[in-house]
Amino acid sequence: MELTYGHPKSLLPIQTKYCPGCGHGVIHRLITEVIDEMGVQDHSIILNPVGCSIWASLYFDFDSVQVPHGRTPAGATGVKRMKPDHLVICYQGDGDLAAIGTAEIVHAANRGEKFTTIFVNNAIYGMTGGQMAPTTLVGQKATTAPYGRDPIGAGMGYPIRVCEMLETLGGSKYLARGAVNNAANTRKTKQYIRKAFEAQMRGEGFTMVEILSQCPTNWGMEPVESVEWVESDMIPFYKLGEIKDELAGSANAVKEAGK
Amino acid sequence: MAEEKRLMKGNEAMGEAAVRAGCDAYFGYPITPQNELTAYMAKHMLDKKRTFIQAESEVAAINMVFGAGATGARVMTSSSSPGVSLKQEGISYACGADVPCVVINVSRSGPGLGGISPAQGDYFQSTRGGGHGDYYHIVLAPKSVQEAADLTYEAFDLADQWRMPAMVLADGMIGQMMEGVSFKPPKDPATRIAKPWAVGTSSNRPVNHVDSTHLDPDEFEAVNRARFERYAEMKKVLPRYEEHDIDDAELVLVAYGTSARVSYGAVQMARKLGIKAGLFRPITLWPFPEKRMGELADAGKKFLAVEMSMGQMVEDVRLYTHGKSEVFFYGRCGGNIPTEEAVLAEIQKILKK
Amino acid sequence: MTEKTFMAGFGGQGVISMGQLWVYCAMKEGLEVTFFPFYGAEKRGGIARAGVIVSTEEIASPLVTSPDSAIVMNMDSLPLCENILKKDGVMLVNSSLVKVEPERKDIRVVKIPCNEIAEKLGDVKFANMVMLGALSQVTGAVKLDKLEPILKTFFSESKHRFIPKNLEAMEAGAKAAS
Numbered sequence: 087m088e089l090t091y092g093h094p095k096s097l098l099p100i101q102t103k104y105c106p107g108c109g110h111g112v113i114h115r116l117i118t119e120v121i122d123e124m125g126v127q128d129h130s131i132i133l134n135p136v137g138c139s140i141w142a143s144l145y146f147d148f149d150s151v152q153v154p155h156g157r158t159p160a161g162a163t164g165v166k167r168m169k170p171d172h173l174v175i176c177y178q179g180d181g182d183l184a185a186i187g188t189a190e191i192v193h194a195a196n197r198g199e200k201f202t203t204i205f206v207n208n209a210i211y212g213m214t215g216g217q218m219a220p221t222t223l224v225g226q227k228a229t230t231a232p233y234g235r236d237p238i239g240a241g242m243g244y245p246i247r248v249c250e251m252l253e254t255l256g257g258s259k260y261l262a263r264g265a266v267n268n269a270a271n272t273r274k275t276k277q278y279i280r281k282a283f284e285a286q287m288r289g290e291g292f293t294m295v296e297i298l299s300q301c302p303t304n305w306g307m308e309p310v311e312s313v314e315w316v317e318s319d320m321i322p323f324y325k326l327g328e329i330k331d332e333l334a335g336s337a338n339a340v341k342e343a344g345k
Numbered sequence: 346m347a348e349e350k351r352l353m354k355g356n357e358a359m360g361e362a363a364v365r366a367g368c369d370a371y372f373g374y375p376i377t378p379q380n381e382l383t384a385y386m387a388k389h390m391l392d393k394k395r396t397f398i399q400a401e402s403e404v405a406a407i408n409m410v411f412g413a414g415a416t417g418a419r420v421m422t423s424s425s426s427p428g429v430s431l432k433q434e435g436i437s438y439a440c441g442a443d444v445p446c447v448v449i450n451v452s453r454s455g456p457g458l459g460g461i462s463p464a465q466g467d468y469f470q471s472t473r474g475g476g477h478g479d480y481y482h483i484v485l486a487p488k489s490v491q492e493a494a495d496l497t498y499e500a501f502d503l504a505d506q507w508r509m510p511a512m513v514l515a516d517g518m519i520g521q522m523m524e525g526v527s528f529k530p531p532k533d534p535a536t537r538i539a540k541p542w543a544v545g546t547s548s549n550r551p552v553n554h555v556d557s558t559h560l561d562p563d564e565f566e567a568v569n570r571a572r573f574e575r576y577a578e579m580k581k582v583l584p585r586y587e588e589h590d591i592d593d594a595e596l597v598l599v600a601y602g603t604s605a606r607v608s609y610g611a612v613q614m615a616r617k618l619g620i621k622a623g624l625f626r627p628i629t630l631w632p633f634p635e636k637r638m639g640e641l642a643d644a645g646k647k648f649l650a651v652e653m654s655m656g657q658m659v660e661d662v663r664l665y666t667h668g669k670s671e672v673f674f675y676g677r678c679g680g681n682i683p684t685e686e687a688v689l690a691e692i693q694k695i696l697k698k
Numbered sequence: 699m700t701e702k703t704f705m706a707g708f709g710g711q712g713v714i715s716m717g718q719l720w721v722y723c724a725m726k727e728g729l730e731v732t733f734f735p736f737y738g739a740e741k742r743g744g745i746a747r748a749g750v751i752v753s754t755e756e757i758a759s760p761l762v763t764s765p766d767s768a769i770v771m772n773m774d775s776l777p778l779c780e781n782i783l784k785k786d787g788v789m790l791v792n793s794s795l796v797k798v799e800p801e802r803k804d805i806r807v808v809k810i811p812c813n814e815i816a817e818k819l820g821d822v823k824f825a826n827m828v829m830l831g832a833l834s835q836v837t838g839a840v841k842l843d844k845l846e847p848i849l850k851t852f853f854s855e856s857k858h859r860f861i862p863k864n865l866e867a868m869e870a871g872a873k874a875a876s
Contacts (some may be wrong), residue, residue, distance in 0.1 A: 128548030133412070143554045151415045151543035152556030153443070154434050158406035160400070164412025164420070167370060167396045169545040190408070193401035352722045352731070522760050523718065523733040526724045601759065610758030684763040 094118035096127040096147045103141055107309025109299025110139050113206060116276045117175065118146065120283055130173040133162045138212040138337040156187025159194035159203065166201045173283060174201035181211050184220035184246050191252070198291035199259030202282045205248060205294055208301040209320060218302035220246045223323060228304075249296050249329040261330040263344040265298035267316035273328065278328070279312035287332045298324055346357070350525040354517060355490045358526045359423070359449055360385030365531045366501040368447070369479040370396035371417040372409040376428045377461045378517040379451035383423065403428040407435030407448075414444040417543030419501050427458060428466050430475070436510055437476030441557025443542070443572070445504035449497065449513045451520035454680040462680025463517030463603060468657035471531035472631040474619050479569055481576055483511040483583070484630040486601040490524035494630075498529055505538050507579060513593030514630060516653065518603040518682065523540040576632075584634035587626040590616060596696055597641055598660050600651040601627050604683060608651045611688035624691050630658070635665040642666035649673045649695060651688055653681070701839035702762045706853030707792075709746045717748035717771070719830060719845070719852065726844040732760040736790035738819055744772070745798055748805025752839050766806035769829055770796055771812070780805075790832055790875070792825065808836055808875055815870050824867035831871025842868060 093099055097118035104110045121130055127148055134142035136155035143150035153161035162176040176194075183191050183205050191203065210228060211217040216236060218228035223245055225234040237244045249261040258281050264275030275297055282293035298320050300312035307315060353361070360382050363371070371386040383399070390397035396413070400406035405648040406422050413420040429450045441447055452472065454464035467475075474480045474511075483503055487493035496681040497513050527589060540546070544553050559565035586606075590612055591597060605626040615622040625641065628632050639663075648661035648670055659674045666672060675691040677683045703720070707713040714735055721731035727753045735746035749762030768779035770791045780800045783789055788806045794813030810832045816824035834842045847870060849861045 129545075131544050133680065140558060143556065147552060149552050150554045151412055151544055152438075152554070152558055153408050153411055154438055157404065157411075157435070160405040160408035161412035161415075163398065163405075164370065164372070164409040164414070165416055165545065166412075167398070167409075168413045168416040168418045172545045189401050193405065197398070311563050350725055352718070352725055353735075434762060518734065521735060523721065523731075524757075524760075525731055606757075607759040607761065613758060680763050684761065685759050686764065 094122050096121045097147055098131070098147050100145065102145055104138065105303045106314055107296070107300060107302040108138070109208065109301075112272060113204065113297055113299065114142065114145055116266075116272070116279055117204065120276065120280045121173065123280070124173075124287070126173045126287070127201045129171065130175065131165055131169065132175045132177055133158045133165065135178045135182040136213075137182055139177055139179065139206065140213070141144065142177055156182050156185070157228055158182060158187060158189055159190040159199070160190075163194055163197070163199045166199060170200065170289070173287060176201050178203060178205050179212070180205070180207045180209065180219040180221040187302065191248075191260055192221045192255070195252045195258045195292045195294070196255045198259070200289050200291060202286045203294040204279070205296040206299050207248070207296055207324065208299040209245070210301050210304045212301050212304055218242065221248070223319060240314060245323065247324060248262070249294070252294065253330045257292050258294070258330060259332045260285050260293040260328070261296070262294075262295040262328045263298070263324060263326050264324060265316055265321065266268040267298070267300060267313040281333070288335070292331055296324075298326075347374060348527055348530075350527045352523055353490060354381055354418055354521060354523050355493045355519040356521070357385045358490045358494040359497040359513065359515070360389065361528060362419050362497040363447065363501070363517050364389050364393065365571055366498045367419050367532045367534055367537070368378065368395070368421050368501065370409075370413045372398050372400050372406040372413070372420070372422050372487045372571060374400050374403045374406050374424065374428060374551055376403075376451035378463075378520050379425050379590065381556065382449065382451065382520070400596050403431035404434065407432040410446045411435055411439055411442075411444055412518050414439065414446045415442070415543060416545050417540035419505070419537075421447040421449070423451065425450065426452045426455050426464070429467065429470070433470070433476035436482065437474070437480065438480050438557055439510050440474070440476075440482055441478060441481035442555050444510075445508055445514060447490050447497065447500045447504055447513065448510050448511050449515065452514065452516045454505070459626060460680040461517065463653060464678060464680055465516055465602060465604060465653040466655070467514065468630065468652070468654060470660075471512055472633070480572070481631050482509045483507065483579075484514050484623065486509065486514050486628060487519055488602055488605050488626065491526045492520065493618065494526050494528060503583075507575065514602070516603050534554070535591045548588050550608060562639040580632040580635070583629055584632050584636065585628040585630060586634040586637060588624065590623040591625065591641070593621055594625075594646060595621045597623045597625050597646045598649050598692070599625045599627070599658070600690070601630060601658065604651045606654050607683050607685055608688055610685035611692060614685060614689045617694050618698070620692060620696060622696075627658075633661050633665065635661075638662065638665035639667060642669040647671045647673070647695065649675060651683060652676045653683065654678055699839065700751065700755060700757075701767065701837050702749070702751045702765045703767045703769065703770070703833065703867065704747070704762050704765040704779060704782060704848055705769040706745070706747045706775035707743055708774065711746060711771045712823065713746040713769075713771055714748055714824040714831050717750045720840060721750050721752060722848050722852065723842050723844055724840045726848060727841060729840070730755065730757050731755060733741065733756050734760050734762070741865075746820065757796065757814040769833065771825070771829065773798065776800065788836055790829060790836060792829065794825070808832065810871060810874050812871070815874060817866055818825075819863055819867050819870065821863070824863060827864045827867035828871035828874070831868035831873075832875035835875040
């Protein structure tokens, strides 16, 4: 009998600490499926952030480096420059990437650092217990936005669209936004990850896949409700798709199609 | 045979020494008075096809150091006092994850933005673990351009050997002045020690995690205790110092870096006047040469700590003389450098001669 | 032998180069050397100062606080140099620009019209080399006999054609001081 579906080799067969309905587990699985398909488990290094996914190194069966909150792109810069033949993954949440580490992500992208950032956007701080994130939607409640995010009256600012912000930078070559709230979006997201990883291994410059993810615990929702909320509230603001694709491979594909 | 002496700024000499020590990657951010060092690394690292990045901040630079160091590479950053404050978070992480690296502080006057003139107000920050948590790291204090080069060259080996950051604590004077310097030959990469703990090194081993996260108190305590056992071993073998006219000295001046040069001049002037003064110069500020300090205290000597600060190292002199000795202090700060004449006057005042 | 010299002038007079060449030559003559420039936050204009020490012994403090010799390249530098110069020290004054007599009587003053001598050689920019020659002549601390090969490494290739004039200026300065 042929095995058609199984547990990814580079994902350890242990139960995660993530809450029921959390998107991290699915995202971990997508990353490791791609790594297995590419056959690069022995050549992968992940930089895990500070946040719920601080434990990523417990689940991934390859090397990891843990840097301070927000400094993940700086750490990944150091790792990738020394190990250009390795797949270097910079795994970041919305607080890590879009608040405390804004300078690091902007400049790593601008330098065209040849690693891939997996940006998990669940519009809330998870590990510290539901505080407002830079990506929290207008009106969305958080422990530090008890009446909902109020950009003007309370001076809480607006949710940041990170892909669009990084799009203008010369060093960013591939920016895509996916989601893991249903099977179709999850499959699409996996394609984005694969495209980004392959571009990285060709040394094409900065690549990032933003993934809209659900956090039922801190959103105060049931898991089913939360995946619906991604669809009804997040996706209308954070449009899915390839925001920027300047990969050489893609350009060739377009040329081929035009022949 | 040693190479011909070159006339160089301290900043440039430290850069050349780092290149020769086999520095694979340098990450820095501009700050006076160490800018020549960053510029030197830019030119010479790029010429040699090694990694140089002018980072977006000191914070980013030290974390690039952390990432590159985690792969087992030889890495360095340099800055001056306010910039080194920013790097303290990363230094704490490097100490917590046992990542070797070299950090150069060409220190200036503080607190705050302060001034750009030489000062030694970073002694506490350097020797007490300037970031959060329970840790120490190597601190080397050169007194000349030659020693700045030699200690930088050696710092890479010490960092690797003891698996921790090694800091070279120079000051604006050492960084900016020019002296003759001869360099040791480039280090043979084959002499580097193995780093089986590094990431991205081999596929035939269990995975490596370079991190400082420990949420289980008992497990974490054991890790910290093991690290402190290493510190205890270092205290036995690493302390280094220089002495002048100590044997018959009534008053021993204790000073490091630039203020040790000034103190040496004052001791020579005192000797010409028949005054029995001597100089004790710690070269390793951590681990401090505490054993020798205790011996000198037992020998009944008085001490005068001379610093370009309001008095920081003097606390170690008091600590390691165990209350047995009279300890005096003379310091200038704000970017002022003590003069030989002023230190001599202080010696005369203490010894009433 | 230890000779501590304080050099002062304004930016553009070549005070820093003069100090560096002085210690460079001394190092090639087998002496211990230290050169410490005044460095400020601003990059251009204003004062240019350097403390230099050459010695047959290990040099203690790199700071020149009580110099054996002082070089005064412009008017503004006179009060400072007069203030710190050691008793019986020698003050070399660029008399082209400094028209005032020092007040102190316990020092030796040597006047060199550096700008005039340099202009006669074709460019006022050689004034610092004139003074360098005078300093060597007066103190005897550094012979400057290795100046020519040093200038070849000190100057970029494109400026090598100025080396003969620089040497001429140095010799003219020595002659003026003798």
